[in-house]
Amino acid sequence: EAGVTQFPSHSVIEKGQTVTLRCDPISGHDNLYWYRRVMGKEIKFLLHFVKESKQDESGMPNNRFLAERTGGTYSTLKVQPAELEDSGVYFCASSQVGYGKNIQYFGAGTRLSVL
């Protein structure tokens, strides 16, 4: 069974540019989460999809970040325009719905470097 896959693994862009990160969850997982780790700090929640609906986006830093999950399958996270403080590792996770099933499986992450 394929795990959570993220693309690209590493992105280097200049301040002001746009970057789109992609996450493919495990097949059949309706829950999809985005997290971010800024260097030296804890992994922080960004948002949570259930299928194609945003369940919780309380962790999104500002309106430069836009997440979508069309059709309830893969998700994209767009940063436009990117700022220096957006640098970090962006993780995606997925899980099944239901008590006792919310074990989140993580992708390898996308390392974003904004210069």
Next chain:
Amino acid sequence: AQSVSQHNHHVILSEAASLELGCNYSYGGTVNLFWYVQYPGQHLQLLLKYFSGDPLVKGIKGFEAEFIKSKFSFNLRKPSVQWSDTAEYFCAVILGNEKLTFGTGTRLTIIP
């Protein structure tokens, strides 16, 4: 605010030493508790979890953790570490809702 604390930022041990990594959380309600591990160059993997029942949970690779509700703690232990345990370890909780709240992580270095 709800939070998770990992008190050890970097731990260095020799092979065969015993390991205990601390994790405390601040929340008075029902929690689900996790330890994740990230080996160098790899993705975050689930080491073990606690949802309910026996507070002593066993995970993969000989790790175990004990949930002590009165102390709001979920410390990770391993009686004898190996060089291959070198990794970063993250304690995390789900506090009622579904998002994980992580500690800052503990980097473990095992010296052969």
